[in-house]
């Protein structure tokens with residue numbers, strides 16, 4: 001049977017996580033319209049008769065000098081080393097820029113084990129011809145498929161292409177696994193997504209989630225979590241007037257978490273300030289896994 005690790009790389013917001021979720025049939029990776037939503041290597045598993053594909057979603061590759069971004073790039077480089085194949089996702093609603101050039105340079109040496117998704121073809125601003133031309137010029141010989149992670153267009157073809165490039169091997173996870181993330185991590189990601197979509201500008205990037213406690217007592221899963229930001233002003237935004245924003249985040253997260261566990265959910269969610277956490281290697285390493 002076929003068995004492969006496939007690393008999903010691409011510019012922030014290209015649709016890597018949305019594509020992964022659609023291929024797996026489950027939401028394994030959070031998504032949002034702000035760039036750099038994904039911070040960890042997240043595994044999503046596709047099981048078919050032909051074999052098992054383990055996808056590794058990666059943080060978006062970003063052309064920026066801040067420490068966090070440099071470490072994100074390292075994550076992309078290391079997953080190129082670890083994976084059998086690379087799925088390179090391009091957003092066809094944006095012209096290929098300096099980030100694409102950087103990525104193409106990194107990928108050139110892996111030409112025989114790359115497949116490309118030209119994504120968001122459903123979008124009214126999709127300039128698919130232009131982006132296809134960029135690829136045929138810079139990565140000739142590499143197979144590409146036009147996809148929409150929203151409508152599912154092209155995804156069967158993409159998966160078939162991935163299976164055909166995959167080596168033979170032993171299955172790595174049981175048939176019914178669609179991810180390997182531990183419960184605490186999934187809970188923290190759901191909370192983070194709900195906070196990201198309700199805030200803007202610098203707040204989505206300034207926050208991380210700490211799970212202080214998670215335990216089952218009779219029929220209820222008790223979760224105590226902190227949304228951590230860098231500044232008091234950001235804390236104010238997350239709490240909102242009269243606590244409205246944090247309440248909405250908690251309710252939305254609780255609802256989604258409920259779908260994952262056979263328990264009632266009690267989520268105690270608070271906001272905490274940890275100045276400059278993005279400058280501390282320790283916190284960043286822990287977050288990037």
Ligand SMILES: Nc1nc2c(ncn2[C@@H]2O[C@H](COP(=O)(O)OP(=O)(O)OP(=O)(O)O)[C@@H](O)[C@H]2O)c(=O)[nH]1
Nearest residue numbers: 012013014015016017018032036037038060120149
């Ligand atoms: N119209 C359209 N929108 C898409 C498509 N794929 C993703 N999106 C949207 O694009 C935005 C970014 O999607 P993500 O899946 O979070 O992108 P990503 O590449 O994982 O981004 P990072 O984790 O930040 O690197 C979200 O608002 C998605 O809904 C698509 O095929 N068509």
Ligand SMILES: [Mg+2]
Nearest residue numbers: 016017037038
């Ligand atoms: Mg993502």
